[in-house]
Amino acid sequence: MNDMLAGLKISVSGIVQGVGFRPFVYGTATRFNLSGSVWNTSKGVEIELFGLQANLDQFLTELTAHPPVLARIDQIESFPIDYQDVPGFSIKDSLAEEGQFLPVSPDMSICPDCLHELFDPKNRRYRYPFINCTNCGPRFSIIKNIPYDRPLTTMAEFKLCPACQAEYDDPLDRRFHAQPVACPDCGPRVQFIAQGQIIGKFEGAISTARQFLIDGKIIAVKGLGGYHLACDASNAEAVQRLRDRKKRSDRPFALMSFDPDAIRKYCELNDAETATLQSPQHPIVLLPRKEDCPLPESIAPVQTHLGFMLPYTPLHYLLLEPDEGFPDVLVMTSGNLSDEPIAYEDEDARIRLSGIADGFLVHNREIHMRVDDSVVRLVEQKPYFMRRSRGYAPDPIILNDKVSEILACGAELKNTFCLSLDHYAFLSHHIGDLENYETLSSFENGIVHFQNLFRIKPKMIAADLHPEYLSTKYAVERACKEELPLVQVQHHHAHLASCLADNHYPANQNVIGLIFDGTGYGTDGAIWGGEVLVGSYGSVERRFHLAETSLPGGDSAIRNTSKIALSQLFSAELPWYEDLPPVLSFNSQELEILKTQLTNRINCPKTTSMGRLFDAVASLIGIRQIATYEGQAAIELENACDPDENHAYSFRIKADTIETAELFDHILLNLRMGISSNTIAARFHNGLAKMCLEVCQTIQGESGLQTVALSGGVWQNITLLNKTTALLRYNGFSVLQHHQVPANDGGIALGQLMVAAAAKGLK
Numbered sequence: 001m002n003d004m005l006a007g008l009k010i011s012v013s014g015i016v017q018g019v020g021f022r023p024f025v026y027g028t029a030t031r032f033n034l035s036g037s038v039w040n041t042s043k044g045v046e047i048e049l050f051g052l053q054a055n056l057d058q059f060l061t062e063l064t065a066h067p068p069v070l071a072r073i074d075q076i077e078s079f080p081i082d083y084q085d086v087p088g089f090s091i092k093d094s095l096a097e098e099g100q101f102l103p104v105s106p107d108m109s110i111c112p113d114c115l116h117e118l119f120d121p122k123n124r125r126y127r128y129p130f131i132n133c134t135n136c137g138p139r140f141s142i143i144k145n146i147p148y149d150r151p152l153t154t155m156a157e158f159k160l161c162p163a164c165q166a167e168y169d170d171p172l173d174r175r176f177h178a179q180p181v182a183c184p185d186c187g188p189r190v191q192f193i194a195q196g197q198i199i200g201k202f203e204g205a206i207s208t209a210r211q212f213l214i215d216g217k218i219i220a221v222k223g224l225g226g227y228h229l230a231c232d233a234s235n236a237e238a239v240q241r242l243r244d245r246k247k248r249s250d251r252p253f254a255l256m257s258f259d260p261d262a263i264r265k266y267c268e269l270n271d272a273e274t275a276t277l278q279s280p281q282h283p284i285v286l287l288p289r290k291e292d293c294p295l296p297e298s299i300a301p302v303q304t305h306l307g308f309m310l311p312y313t314p315l316h317y318l319l320l321e322p323d324e325g326f327p328d329v330l331v332m333t334s335g336n337l338s339d340e341p342i343a344y345e346d347e348d349a350r351i352r353l354s355g356i357a358d359g360f361l362v363h364n365r366e367i368h369m370r371v372d373d374s375v376v377r378l379v380e381q382k383p384y385f386m387r388r389s390r391g392y393a394p395d396p397i398i399l400n401d402k403v404s405e406i407l408a409c410g411a412e413l414k415n416t417f418c419l420s421l422d423h424y425a426f427l428s429h430h431i432g433d434l435e436n437y438e439t440l441s442s443f444e445n446g447i448v449h450f451q452n453l454f455r456i457k458p459k460m461i462a463a464d465l466h467p468e469y470l471s472t473k474y475a476v477e478r479a480c481k482e483e484l485p486l487v488q489v490q491h492h493h494a495h496l497a498s499c500l501a502d503n504h505y506p507a508n509q510n511v512i513g514l515i516f517d518g519t520g521y522g523t524d525g526a527i528w529g530g531e532v533l534v535g536s537y538g539s540v541e542r543r544f545h546l547a548e549t550s551l552p553g554g555d556s557a558i559r560n561t562s563k564i565a566l567s568q569l570f571s572a573e574l575p576w577y578e579d580l581p582p583v584l585s586f587n588s589q590e591l592e593i594l595k596t597q598l599t600n601r602i603n604c605p606k607t608t609s610m611g612r613l614f615d616a617v618a619s620l621i622g623i624r625q626i627a628t629y630e631g632q633a634a635i636e637l638e639n640a641c642d643p644d645e646n647h648a649y650s651f652r653i654k655a656d657t658i659e660t661a662e663l664f665d666h667i668l669l670n671l672r673m674g675i676s677s678n679t680i681a682a683r684f685h686n687g688l689a690k691m692c693l694e695v696c697q698t699i700q701g702e703s704g705l706q707t708v709a710l711s712g713g714v715w716q717n718i719t720l721l722n723k724t725t726a727l728l729r730y731n732g733f734s735v736l737q738h739h740q741v742p743a744n745d746g747g748i749a750l751g752q753l754m755v756a757a758a759a760k761g762l763k
Contacts, residue, residue: 225371227335281391
């Protein structure tokens, strides 16, 4: 039977274009003496093979077991066809099909082969800043449409020279149909601009940029998905100048070093963290800062971790090349003013960054879609997302069931949107906080691009319940204009559904959801955030919630943590001792106004926010009175925890409410006893973990449920995450953590989409 001649048709879907898939098929078919052809379509790759049945079987095994490094096969369909006597094996032209779609590879860091060539004096691409192949380089940031062919990318204007054309046409070359392929003779070029004048080209541009950095200046660097702002991280004056010009306040800066050895001078680095830094995605990894780290405190004020990444483009490697006198670590932060989207278009960058940067290292390869750097921290030796963007987006989340075409618009902060089709949920790159016109425009343009790229025409729109979110307003207006069904999803239900989808949890099976964050619009119009839910994609019950407290002044109190602390003491009927840190942050007149405001409930909306509880504790024990960025007080409270402290504060649970009065009574008592803030911070975290176990055990007794989902921005607190997970598992619970999308609002669009699909029966 295996000696018979036969034919086989294979259809492959997934990330199979722009990743060397057709050359792999060509080489494998040739190796097994098979004839036929392979070609790209708008939905994947099609293959026709002819030869001995045994060889066809071997080919299919090889295809499944050892695809190219960057490929992701989501589905393979194969069926026999009649044998044809076809001479040899060929690669056909791409075939566009109306209405079909396929995933697009994210941008990937330079591969080891290209990195070797970059520094090989014998190679014709020696020190060429745009070296790439099918295994690396820009993808998502340069593609305009599918199929992923050069004319549909921003490389279309660069005509291949004969040498590059020969590589591009050779199926056995690793640059076969590598759409961004180029060399110094035919590709993009780099130059350095200062005060509106070109003062360096080619190698001179890079050497000039390096000299600017040595001299303590700030430069803007055009990268893969946008501009960075860079300076010498060891130069405290340069770092502070960048912080002042960027209006960055205390938010940490990202750092870049040439290799892991350089990073080890400043941070603890284990094998799993090293592997993540060196992965094809090259994300920013949050690493424990060494006690003797010599870098200025102003890089990441009051932080125990630093965000490091390795160079991920050849230009970065040339810029950071080790040399005597050159800094071994650079600040490499997003090219924007605080709260604005990252600059990616040259003229816009020149206008917006000219007040920050002393010079610009630029190139003439257009960026079609801006993409920020991804940020992860390792949990159980695996990446745990703080921000999912470059290297990961637009890689789709695979869904258990088919879902119709839905647009989910996400939240206000850390916005992403999500579009679905069949088994795919295309969660966007990081958009940012929708608080200004520029970011809203980025949001709207991103949606249009995703719809075009993946051939999606939404039949339904999902959004948050909050009526004032710009993402909600966009959804309401578009749904009305296009006469589409609109599903508004409660914020914390979306968090729960996001965690379920992240873990491929089946539909119609309830779980316990510990959904803790800073702000979410509740079904009663109040601000929720400390929620214990029971439910699934389709519906939820609010079983427990944190005790309500007032937010004097509304949203403005979020930055003034001392107000929140005093509000908690007021609610608990506890005294405002004169020596308490939040009391000391006000004068006597301000204190009287605040007390009157709380007593008469003047502009004092109620909240059950877990994030605000962290703020109150941080303020009360003297860690942070004014927050300059979202989550700052909570981060510093976590950093203060004594890892050796085992005692825990108690949370009294009454009916459906998790009371906090006793917590603050105990904290005041400990402060009076002279207990350190490090001990109090640890007892608070330990008490929260025990409270989580207690509410889950209560629900387990009522319903038998043993699976717990952890979602919401508070679960980016790794100390609380690890303590709670360990305690729940020890007591027999199965714990669902996030793996593919952030626990914060960056993952909420996925949850909105799943709730909308369940509500309308579109699975």
